[in-house]
Amino acid sequence: MSLLTLRKSSLAFFLAAFVVLAGCDDNPADHDDHDHDDHAEAEGIQIIDGSTVLYQVLEGAVTCDAAPCGITVAAGQTLNALEVAFIDHDGDEIHAEDLDDEFSLGFSVVNPAVAIVEQNGRFGLNVRGVIAGSTAMQVQLNHDGHADLTSPPVSDASALQITVTQ
Numbered sequence: 001m002s003l004l005t006l007r008k009s010s011l012a013f014f015l016a017a018f019v020v021l022a023g024c025d026d027n028p029a030d031h032d033d034h035d036h037d038d039h040a041e042a043e044g045i046q047i048i049d050g051s052t053v054l055y056q057v058l059e060g061a062v063t064c065d066a067a068p069c070g071i072t073v074a075a076g077q078t079l080n081a082l083e084v085a086f087i088d089h090d091g092d093e094i095h096a097e098d099l100d101d102e103f104s105l106g107f108s109v110v111n112p113a114v115a116i117v118e119q120n121g122r123f124g125l126n127v128r129g130v131i132a133g134s135t136a137m138q139v140q141l142n143h144d145g146h147a148d149l150t151s152p153p154v155s156d157a158s159a160l161q162i163t164v165t166q
Contacts, residue, residue: 042086070161129164
C-alpha cells in the first residue's frame with residue numbers, strides 16, 4: 001500500500017468518525033433540551049390524607065404512617081382532597097409554589113372498575129371506591145411534556161395500591 005493510499009484511507013476514516021460522533025450530540029433520545037437546574041429536583045412522592053402519609057416512595061423505599069401503605073376506601077365512598085406532595089432527597093416537601101406552571105400531575109390506574117381516581121386541583125386527588133378489590137396506581141410529576149419523576153410502575157410490588165373494602 002502506498003503512502004498516498006494510506007493517507008487517503010486515514011483521512012476518510014477520521015472524516016467518517018467525526019460525522020458519526022458529531023451527530024451523537026444532537027440525539028433526541030438521550031437529551032431533553034432543557035436545563036433541570038432551574039427548578040427544585042423532586043426525588044420522592046407522598047400521598048397525604050390530612051396529616052397522615054398514606055404512601056411515600058423515596059429512593060425506592062416505600063414508607064407510610066400506618067400499615068398497610070396505600071389508599072384504602074370503602075365501596076361507595078370517596079376520599080376527597082388527598083394531597084400529592086413531592087419531596088427532595090432529604091425527604092423535605094417541595095411546595096407547589098416552588099414548581100412553576102410547566103409542572104403538572106399525571107396518574108394512571110390499572111383497574112378503574114375497582115376505584116375511580118380524579119384530579120382535585122393542581123396536585124390533589126379524589127379516590128372513589130367502586131367495588132371491593134384492589135388495584136395499582138402510578139403517579140408522576142410532569143414537566144415540560146415529559147415525566148420528571150414517577151412512582152414505581154403498577155407491575156412493581158412497591159407500586160401504590162388502592163384497596164376498596166365492602
